[in-house]
Amino acid sequence: MSTQLPTYSDQQIIEGCMKSDRKFQELLYKKFAGKMYSVCLRYAGEQNSAQDILQDGFVKVYTNICKFRSEGSFEGWVRRIFVNTSLEFIRKKANLYVAQEPDANSMVNYDENGLQKLMKEDIMELIQSLSTGYRTIFNLYVVEGFSHKEIAEMLNISEGTSKSQLARARYILKERLETKMNYNTNINFNAAEL
């Protein structure tokens, strides 16, 4: 989404959007659509739902932009709207806590160097492969940086549940990561043999 945007500051774009000027609304869309779509994909897990969230999120941004108080970064405010929209979508459409995955206490060894080699798309794919509950808590804690207390309030669960779900999410991710790295290594090895 790095198209040639006219040189408008965030403040100018915000003021234009406050006047419901389509030109500035489109500028805001072009500026944040890529990042926010990736947020939606991380929470939704699939494209159709992510696009629904993206559309609802932008409409919320435009209709609530007068409430932005410039106390934090504008991007942070926009991101928070998309995270909340994603959570609303998940509450409506999905069952947050369904799967009982393997015991999180059992350790899985993985190669950190291998993790470094993984592409962003691979990590994204791994996170999307998690069940809704694990994916949500992992995103909120690891990527967005919320505390367990905040997550518990947002999802109306206990802090203990949030911690245990995160541990299980990590376990599954590492397990799948190792599988993926082995798969990639085998591919590379076979490619080298050829």
Add this chain to the structure above:
Amino acid sequence: MENFDKHIKTELRDYEVDPPAGFWHNISEQLNIEEAITVDPARKGSAFFLLFRIAAIFLGVVFIGDKFQSSSNTLRIPTAKFQPEDLTQGIATPVANLETHKSSTKIIRAKVIKETTSPNTYLVANSEDVSNHRENDIVVPEKEEVTVTNEEVKADTNEDFVINDKSIPVYSLKLISKEVPENDEFSVIEPKSKDAQKKVIVIEKGISKKPSLDVRIPYRF
């Protein structure tokens, strides 16, 4: 564990995925629908205040009109001042207070003491007690009664009333009732007088005309 979280956060925090082409048009269309449905609160508020202003103006006009009508129903005749020593000389001539045009007449209410056979004629007496006044009660000047002779009153003329003519006594009457018909008449008596007599006063609206007074006793208001 920290490295794992940190690496994923670093990789994904600013990760961008392009939405489908033309996705902006979907959002734009939805915005058009939202804006059509949503009523602008500012416009809603201004419409309310517009209605409020119209109602306030209407009430104001009604109030002012009522005040104007009630004031026009009150018959006011400028009073004339007179000197007390004039009373001792037998004939008192009120002096019109034209300079200030302020009424120096003290207004009291008269109390109906007897209703005569004539439907619009009432016998009234001076009194400060107004607890039982009727709709057609009148107010008359207090303590400013003077005695004049019949010769001084030339009634039943339609000539303009010349208030500068000091030979013509001018008194004030304030009618409490708003609906006293013109040319109505009422009778008053002086209860404290030894020879209580009555006189008839005919009401005329408009102070530019000389009031028609039919004085039957040497006492008038």
